[in-house]
Amino acid sequence: MSGNFVTTRFNAALGWARKFSLFHYPYVTACCGMEYMSTACAHFDIDRFGAGWTRFSPRQSDLILVVGTIPHKLAPVLKTVYDQMTEPKWVIAFGACTLSGGIYDNYAVVQGIDQIIPVDIYIPGCPPRPEMVLDGLLKLQQKIQTSEPDWRWKKKKS
């Protein structure tokens, strides 16, 4: 039984380590980008939650913040960037356009990025206030802490 205690403590430690060192890739396209700037800057400061380090390469980021409308022309680009991200990776859909296409229900816009990539946290709002964004980030951190972190050695065992 002791094995069980060790792994739960280890999982908790691993979740704690991962949730407070999120490197995020700001996939910014449209108006929500202005609100992302406010969130990332001094006034509302996303860095207080450990996620301040902006990485512009999918190779160095664990969290992709999809910010703004994703038209169909941009869909393959988003899919490629998501695929090229290192594991383990999380996705935050930031703004109404990423949730459901928002106010653009027409030929040009993807009606929600979960049609392209699996999404962890949805932040509604057009644009969401910075406080809502930080709340969404906290929810993601809670999800990282509580969900069962998968790591290679465990997979071989089970």
Place this chain on the structure above:
Amino acid sequence: MLPIVLTFAVFGLLGVVLLFVNALLGPKRTNPAKETPFECGSPPLQKDIGPFPIKFSLIAFLFLLFDVEAAFFFPLALIVKEAKGPALAALVVFTAVIAAGFAYAWRKGAFEWE
């Protein structure tokens, strides 16, 4: 002697562990897109990247040389005031050699980008 060995051991071990903890823990899931080079999300325009112009490697060599030597200048700067006799001679010879190399590179135009 023990504290020095201890610190080298601890930090050496820490370094190695940190290097490999990622390879140990990170889940291994790959897909065809992850193998291709990252070109801002759009399909790469050129399959095989041709040879690079030589001036890039020249700049790399020069940087390597002069940056490492600059690192050596920091300890020298600490003792330059009370350096006498052989220490001063070593310091002067070291600086002279670097200055000669720098002047030669400058005159040969290695620093011009075009």
Place this chain on the structure above:
Amino acid sequence: MEEEKILDALRQACPDAVLSAEVSLGDAVAVIRGESLTAVAEFLRGAPLSLTFLLDLTCVHHPGRVEAFEMVYHFLSLDTNARIRIKAGLPAENPEIASLTGMWKNASWLEREVFDMFGVRFAGHPDLRRLLLYEGFEGHPLRKDYPLRKRQPRIPLRKAETK
């Protein structure tokens, strides 16, 4: 007013090209024949009026009319601060008009956008391709017969399942 003067100058210069010219809501508007666009543009750019600024170029689709596509050009003169709107009707099947890329550099992108959205071809345009949409897109969205929500995804969309 000065709009009247501009329209009169245009009527004298190319009488056969101008179909109608009047002032509507304070703007000088002239409807011309599609073929004579280059001549009219040359005249407008010329000395007396010096409307050297191609402000905007767009198109309106009237499916009911014989001339289904109506090209709309806005010209501006920086020194006399005068403006004029030139309209030219084009037939419904394969609409075609002369390209202004020889005289103005921004015409290249403006015309590519109108081709992308309406399917109007521009004779003499160096590189007439879609500007805003992607190659695999069939049809021209800003035509009235194109449904608003007809989407043509570029990659297969997945069923969104809650993770």
Place this chain on the structure above:
Amino acid sequence: MTTRFEREAQPESLLLNMGPSHPAMHGTIRIMLELDGERVLSSEVEIGYLHRGFEKTCENKSYFNLLIYTDRLNYVSPLINNLGYVMAVEKLCGLVVPEKAQIIRVLMSELSRVSDHLTALAAMAMESGAFTVFLYKMKAREFLWDVIEQTTGARMTTSYIRIGGVRADLHADFAGACRRAVAETHKVLKDVHGLLDKNKIFLDRTRDIAVMSRADAVSYGWTGPCLRSTGIPYDIRKARPYLLYDRLDFEVPVGERGDNYDRYMVRMKEMDQSLRLIEQCVGLLEKMPAASTADGLAPAEAIRMARGQKPVRPVILSPNLEGADRTVQPEIYAAAPGYVLPPKDETYTTMEGLINHFGYFMKGHGIRPPRGEVYFSVEGGNGELGYYIVSDGTDRPYRLHLRAPCFHVVAALEQLIRGRLIADIIPTFGSMNMIGGELDR
């Protein structure tokens, strides 16, 4: 289908994507570069990555509903988009807006213009390495957005300027809040002048780089700060004054060489002019008689009293509420029943008010301008922002086309970066202030 770019590329040069998802490309532009080492031999700019079908959607929305789409065109200065669209419709319907609403409109669009230039230069500076300037300017923008939020209710997507007037009256302490925000912005601008104006790195990266000649600028249809940086003093607020720009005094800053540094400096000087305009407008507002609120209970007080017994005097609506009450409304809305919402208490107490209110929003009834077409342009953050509306008498525009200023500015990018180094693309593109929403519509 190989593009022109791939056909003309020589075999030995390196082809590289500066793709849509790139920190300096604001996420929506792809530049295909043909490189010889660091030098750009030729390039092709591909746009359309944020094409959201604005013009097609507007043909299916009523005049009132599509106001929210105008906010999201140039999302850095949303109030100026509202102003452009609303004044185009008012020119079509022949509406005249009362004096106070005009002052509020000028005030709000100048606040929006300063926040536009702040964001543009913040992005340009950060992409060329000056991260401190980015943080300073974002701090200044927060002050301005606070003032905008207190008045309009939203920080960015305000839809505040409506057809026929403005959505709500200014709150009591607006003048004080505005003056504090302007003072803070002046302080930040002074800091940024000190940081960047004589900064050797910034000068080397922007002085005499991507120079645009006047003839080319006119040929490309450049307007706004980019055109003025080449030395042509063309500004719509001076050339064809609208609202009260002819009565307010401000200069039009002009650059001399038309390079990146001039585009930066013109925007910096323009911010000082806009702050001057804001102070003049606040002065005008204070001279106007205070909004004559009818005597009555304030909403909060009425609720407290209602717990005890029936409210003894009529309850007045807080001016910030939708439509405002009968006494405040005439100052901020034109008196045109067909085109403007009736005041709130008229809606709830009289039959005609209710019918007007109901008809205003019903499908097929709302605002129905006369048949015809109109083109109206305002001085946006990037230049001449023009709306061309063709109306067929129904409540939906038959065709709505936007003359996007940064569309013409970005069209010249290929010419500006030919023969320059890769590092020069970033300040050049930053100084153009490309906004995806406005560029691809």
